[in-house]
Structures are given as structure tokens and as C-alpha cells.
Amino acid sequence: MIKVTNLVKRYGTNYALNDISFEVGEGEIVGLLGPNGAGKSTAMNILTGYLSSTSGEVYINGVNILEDPIAAKKNIGFLPEQPPLYPEMTVTEYLNFVYELKSCELDRAAHLDEIMSVTKLTEVKDRLIRNLSKGNKQRVGIAQALIGDPKVVIFDEPTVGLDPKQIIAVRNLLRTLAKRHTVVLSTHILAEVQAVCERVIIINKGKIIADERTEDIVKTIEDGYRYRVKICGPAREVEASLRRISGVKAVEATGDRDLDSYAYIIESDKNVDIRKSVFNFCVSNGWPMIGMEPHGTDLETIFIRLVDRSDGVVETKKRRK
Amino acid sequence: MLAIYKRELRGYFVGVIGYVFLVIYLAMAGILFSYTTMFSMSANVTSYFTLMLIFSAIVLPLLTMKSFSEERKTKTEQLILTAPISLPAMVFGKFLASYTVFGSATLLTSLYFLFLVPYAKLQFAILFGNLVALMLVGMVFISIGLFVSALTENQLSAAIGTIAIILGFLGIGLINTLIPTKYAIRFVFSALSIFTRFQSYVNGYFEIASVIYYLSVSAIFLWLTIRVYDRRRFG
Numbered sequence: 001m002i003k004v005t006n007l008v009k010r011y012g013t014n015y016a017l018n019d020i021s022f023e024v025g026e027g028e029i030v031g032l033l034g035p036n037g038a039g040k041s042t043a044m045n046i047l048t049g050y051l052s053s054t055s056g057e058v059y060i061n062g063v064n065i066l067e068d069p070i071a072a073k074k075n076i077g078f079l080p081e082q083p084p085l086y087p088e089m090t091v092t093e094y095l096n097f098v099y100e101l102k103s104c105e106l107d108r109a110a111h112l113d114e115i116m117s118v119t120k121l122t123e124v125k126d127r128l129i130r131n132l133s134k135g136n137k138q139r140v141g142i143a144q145a146l147i148g149d150p151k152v153v154i155f156d157e158p159t160v161g162l163d164p165k166q167i168i169a170v171r172n173l174l175r176t177l178a179k180r181h182t183v184v185l186s187t188h189i190l191a192e193v194q195a196v197c198e199r200v201i202i203i204n205k206g207k208i209i210a211d212e213r214t215e216d217i218v219k220t221i222e223d224g225y226r227y228r229v230k231i232c233g234p235a236r237e238v239e240a241s242l243r244r245i246s247g248v249k250a251v252e253a254t255g256d257r258d259l260d261s262y263a264y265i266i267e268s269d270k271n272v273d274i275r276k277s278v279f280n281f282c283v284s285n286g287w288p289m290i291g292m293e294p295h296g297t298d299l300e301t302i303f304i305r306l307v308d309r310s311d312g313v314v315e316t317k318k319r320r321k
Numbered sequence: 322m323l324a325i326y327k328r329e330l331r332g333y334f335v336g337v338i339g340y341v342f343l344v345i346y347l348a349m350a351g352i353l354f355s356y357t358t359m360f361s362m363s364a365n366v367t368s369y370f371t372l373m374l375i376f377s378a379i380v381l382p383l384l385t386m387k388s389f390s391e392e393r394k395t396k397t398e399q400l401i402l403t404a405p406i407s408l409p410a411m412v413f414g415k416f417l418a419s420y421t422v423f424g425s426a427t428l429l430t431s432l433y434f435l436f437l438v439p440y441a442k443l444q445f446a447i448l449f450g451n452l453v454a455l456m457l458v459g460m461v462f463i464s465i466g467l468f469v470s471a472l473t474e475n476q477l478s479a480a481i482g483t484i485a486i487i488l489g490f491l492g493i494g495l496i497n498t499l500i501p502t503k504y505a506i507r508f509v510f511s512a513l514s515i516f517t518r519f520q521s522y523v524n525g526y527f528e529i530a531s532v533i534y535y536l537s538v539s540a541i542f543l544w545l546t547i548r549v550y551d552r553r554r555f556g
Contacts, residue, residue: 048403052554073405084400086328088335100324101404144400 001026001152001182002047007056009042009206016042017053018206026151029178031197031214032186035307039206040186041081044156047184048078061151074102077150077181081157083141087130091121091140094129095147102148111147119143119173135166142173146181153177155185159192171196190303204307217302225268228254228295229278232261233287239264245281247272261290325401325414326421329388333422342383343426349376350430364441366434367523370451373430374519377423377459378491382483384419385466386476389546394474402554408547412467416543419463427456447525454522457535458515462487464542471549490538491516 002024009017017039024030032040045051047058049065049072058065058072065072086094095112104111116122119139124132129140138158145153158174159167174196177183187193193200193214200217202210210217231238235253242251242264249267256263268274275292282289333339350373357368392398401411431452437443462483469482494514497507511517518531 050399050403050554054555070405070407073403076403078399078403080396080399080403082396084395084397086332086397088332097324097328098400098404100327101401101406103405 001028001061002184003057003059004043004047005057007043007046007058008054009039009046009051010054015206017046020056020203020206020208022201022208022211024152024182024184026182027178028199029174029183029197030185031193031200032184032203033188033190033193033200033303034186034203035188038203040188040203041156042206043203044078044080044154044184044186048076048154049073050078050080074148075151077145077148077153079141079145079153079155079158081160083137084144085129085137085140088128090128091116091125091132091143094140095143098144098147104148106149111149115143115146118146118176120169133166135162135169138162138166138170139173142170142177146177149180151182153181153183155183157187158185159187159189167192202303202306209306225270225272225274226295227266227268227275227278228263228291228293229266229289230258230261230263230291231282231287231289232259233282233285235262238262238285238287241281241285242266242278245274245277247274247277258290261288263291265295322406322410322414322417325406325411326417329415329418330421333384333418338383338387339422342380342422345380345383346423346426347429349380350426351433354430354433354436358437364437364443366448366451370455370523371519373455374458374516375491377455377462378487379484381423381459381462381487382466382480384422385463385470385483386480387470388415388419388467389471390474390476390479402550408550412543412546412550416463416467419467420460423459423463424456427452427459444525450522450525450527453527454519454531457532458519460539461490461515461535461542464539464546465490468542468546468549471546487515490514 002022004023005021007017007020008015020039020043032043034040042051046053047060047065049069052066060072061075063072063075086097089097092112095115096108099108099112113122116125119142121136121139121143124136129137132140142155142158145155155174159170162170171192174183174185178196185192185196197214200210200212200214201208239251239253242248247268249269250265251267252265254263254265266274266278278292279289333342353372353376354369357372358364358366389398392401431448434443434448465486466479466483469486470476470479473479473482491514493510494517496510500507500510512534515535518528518534521528521531
């Protein structure tokens with residue numbers, strides 16, 4: 001549905017995007033993740049035809065966006081980072097304007113009613129946009145993107161600035177949309193990707209540093225497993241003994257103390273499950289273990305590690321030059 | 322294009338700008354008309370149209386200063402530029418909306434001439450020629466205004482920039498007063514001057530060359546506006 005090949009966007013000598021390629025299939029919901037300034041918005045603006053690339057190609061539903069922008073844009077609904085709203089219009093007036101702007105051919109009344117129903121705007125349809133809450137303004141922004149029933153909907157930071165309740169509502173809405181549309185959303189909020197997306201593309205400094213299924217990314221990136229365990233016992237002795245367990249690569253005492261227990265981070269090889277060994281080790285030494293949980297496998301930690309790693313690569317290359 | 326036109330036109334009258342423009346334009350036209358004809362016991366409209374030309378140069382940027390700058394500032398341009406419409410359709414839709422307001426106001430001012438009917442024999446051909454000329458010049462001013470508005474997101478800068486360029490086009494003929502008559506360059510300045518060309522209409526000559534000139538300058542500035550957006554996409 002979306003095909004991006006060797007996309008480059010250069011501003012002077014700076015690369016906002018540096019040779020990016022990816023494809024998004026029909027019905028996929030993909031998160032474009034990256035720190036601020038990574039190139040997410042630039043990528044989305046090029047995908048939607050708002051910006052032109054320095055080189056590279058973008059195909060939307062098989063149509064090259066530079067060669068036939070109008071045909072390509074008919075397949076796209078776009079919610080920019082700041083919803084493009086006219087505050088002096090009511091919700092209905094605004095959606096009617098967008099309907100006409102997109103030269104939509106669906107039955108107007110039925111189509112707009114359906115969109116307002118999906119985005120839960122029916123109750124506020126006659127209110128001026130300037131008087132709506134931020135959450136409802138965001139819904140209006142999403143509603144305009146859905147007009148014309150585009151095959152691809154692209155959302156740039158769709159939950160930014162919303163309160164937690166509104167964020168949950170918008171995420172639920174995004175999941176609903178994925179049933180009918182191919183969805184690409186950008187965010188720097190990692191929980192959002194975990195909550196909504198099937199696949200994540202991580203961008204840093206204009207380059208793709210990871211492109212995986214959300215559930216697979218941890219396995220792919222990590223070269224081992226980490227667990228945080230809490231063991232009651234003499235700290236130094238426990239730490240030294242833990243290192244001797246087969247399969248344990250590293251042990252680090254965190255220094256956290258909870259009553260008479262201490263916390264340790266144990267790292268193992270990728271193909272070894274050390275949980276049973278650690279449990280048996282504690283039992284045999286008479287040191288009660290009162291907690292064990294995966295450590296550093298949340299997307300947040302992975303993301304930071306990935307970004308740091310890619311920054312390191314860039315720095316190393318610079319030094320070599 | 323129709324969607325942009327309708328929204329733009331509606332935008333003038335949902336806010337105050339449309340009303341402010343109409344009130345100022347109609348009131349000032351009435352004052353100028355009264356002083357140059359009725360109070361002067363004259364049916365000669367030469368001074369009226371000359372003053373209206375200068376007045377339009379100052380007041381028309383009110384209509385165009387927000388056209389693109391506001392959309393850029395509030396980011397609503399992203400909606401339009403990612404919608405399946407062409408850049409010329411966007412620019413022309415906005416142009417037509419501004420021109421509808423200006424054209425309607427100018428046509429309304431033509432009713433003022435009815436006040437002269439009981440007192441003098443009106444030369445309708447001259448009146449008509451002048452009205453057409455004012456409408457054509459308005460087209461040029463609006464095109465310049467849209468072009469400058471596309472260059473900035475600051476409305477005030479857009480208005481001041483527009484007035485500056487328009488005054489340049491009006492005053493370029495004045496340079497000829499500094500150039501000896503033997504130099505052919507005088508012809509170029511004279512040909513480019515909106516004011517010099519407008520004087521022909523005021524004096525009762527309907528020049529097709531000037532019509533082509535006004536249409537061409539207007540088309541050039543609209544094309545430049547499209548180019549501004551085209552260039553910005555390449556950042």
C-alpha cells in the first residue's frame with residue numbers, strides 16, 4: 001500500500017532523511033518511532049505530498065506521489081502534528097468543507113454521519129471548533145483525515161498534548177481504524193507503539209535503525225536476557241555466587257535494599273533460560289528469593305539502547321573521517 | 322477550487338475583515354465621490370477615479386494579507402496542500418474570493434453615479450471604461466497581495482509588503498521626470514506604470530494594450546504565488 005525507496009531529504013548539508021526505504025502492506029498499523037528531530041514528521045510530510053524529497057520515490061497504492069500527486073493524495077488521509085482546523089467553523093461546516101476539498105463522491109450525509117459517529121463527534125457537531133476541548137479538536141482532526149474513506153491514514157503524533165483519558169480514547173479509535181485502513185502513525189511515546197502498532201519502524205538522525213514487529217523487536221535487538229531479582233542474604237556473597245551459575249554472563253548489584261533483601265540485575269546468554277537455575281541456587285543456599293522480573297526489555301529501554309547505539313555508530317564514522 | 326473559494330469568501334464575513342473592508346471602501350468612495358463631483362458642482366469623474374486608484378492600493382491589502390500567511394501560521398495549509406487539489410486551483414480559489422469582495426464593492430460604488438443623473442448628462446462610456454479599468458487594476462493589486470501573503474506568515478508584513486510593491490508599480494512612471502526625454506528607457510517606465518496607464522482611461526481612452534498589461538501582470542503574480550508554494554515543497 002505504501003512503498004518508500006531510497007528516500008533522501010536534504011536541507012543544505014544536513015540530512016533530515018538519509019536513504020530510507022520501507023513498505024507498508026494493506027491493513028497494517030505501523031508506528032514510526034524516534035526522538036524529536038529524528039525525521040518522523042519529514043517522512044510523513046513527504047508521504048503525504050506536503051514536502052518533496054531530494055531524491056527517492058514514494059508510491060501510495062501503486063501511484064508515484066510526484067508523478068501523479070492528485071491521484072496519490074486521493075488515497076491518503078493525513079492528520080498533521082497540529083490539527084489543521086478553522087476555529088471559526090462548526091464541526092459540521094468544517095467536515096463539509098473538507099468533503100468538498102477532497103472532491104469526495106460518497107453520499108455526503110451518510111458519509112459524514114458515519115465519520116462523526118466513529119470519531120464520537122455527533123454530540124458536538126454544531127459547536128464552533130474554537131470552543132471544543134483539545135481531545136475533541138483532535139477527533140475533528142482525525143475525522144477530516146477519514147473523509148473520502150482513504151486507503152491510507154497517516155497520523156503525526158496523534159495523542160500529543162492530550163490528557164490520559166483522551167489518550168486512551170484516541171488509541172482505541174486508532175485501533176478501530178486499522179480494521180478498515182492502512183495506518184501509519186508517528187510518535188515519540190513508546191507506550192503508544194506498544195499499545196497500538198503491530199510493527200515499529202525506529203528512526204534516528206534520518207536513518208531507519210530498526211524495522212520489526214513490535215513483539216519481536218525485543219528478541220531481535222537484545223543479545224541476551226536480563227532479570228531483576230531480589231534475594232535475602234549477604235550481598236557480596238550472593239553476588240559472587242550468582243556469577244558462578246552456568247549461563248550467567250554478568251551480575252550487577254543495584255544497591256537497592258528492601259528490608260533484608262538486595263536487588264541484582266542478572267544477564268544471561270540469549271539462548272539460556274537461567275530462571276530455574278537461579279531459583280534452585282537460592283533454595284540450596286537458604287537465601288529466600290522474594291522477586292524476579294524481566295529487566296530492560298520494555299520498549300523504552302530498547303529504544304534508548306538502539307538510539308544510543310546508532311548515535312555511537314554515527315560518532316565513530318565521524319571520527320574515522 | 323470551489324471549496325477553497327467558498328471557504329475563503331465565508332471567512333471574510335465570519336470574521337470582521339470583510340465588513341471592515343466594505344465599510345471603509347464604500348464610505349471612502351462615497352466621501353471621495355461627494356467631494357470630487359457633487360460638492361464641486363461637477364460631473365467630471367477624473368479626480369474620483371484617480372483617487373480611488375490610490376485608495377484601493379492602500380485598502381486592498383486588507384483582503385489579501387491573511388490569505389496565505391494565516392494558513393501558514395495556523396498550519397491549515399497542510400490540509401489544503403495534502404488534499405487532492407492542484408496548486409493553481411488553490412491559488413485561483415483564493416484570488417476569486419478576494420476579487421468577489423472587491424468587485425462587489427466596486428460595483429456597489431457605481432450606484433453613486435445615479436446621484437449625478439438629475440444634475441448633469443453623464444458620459445456613460447467614460448464611466449464604464451473607468452470602472453472596468455479600476456476592476457482590472459484591482460485584479461493586479463489582489464494578485465500582488467496574494468503573492469506577498471504567500472511569502473510570510475506575518476499579516477502585517479504581508480500588508481506592508483503589498484502596499485510597497487503596489488506603490489512601486491504606481492510610481493514607476495514618476496522616474497521619467499528625472500530622465501531626459503531623449504532616452505528610450507522612459508518608454509519602459511511609462512509602459513510599466515499602472516498610474517500612467519490608468520490615466521488613459523481617466524481621460525477617456527480605452528486601451529486594449531493596457532487590458533492585456535493588467536491581465537498579464539496579474540497572471541505573473543498568480544504564477545509567482547504558485548511557484549512560491551512549489552519551491553517551498555522542496556525546502
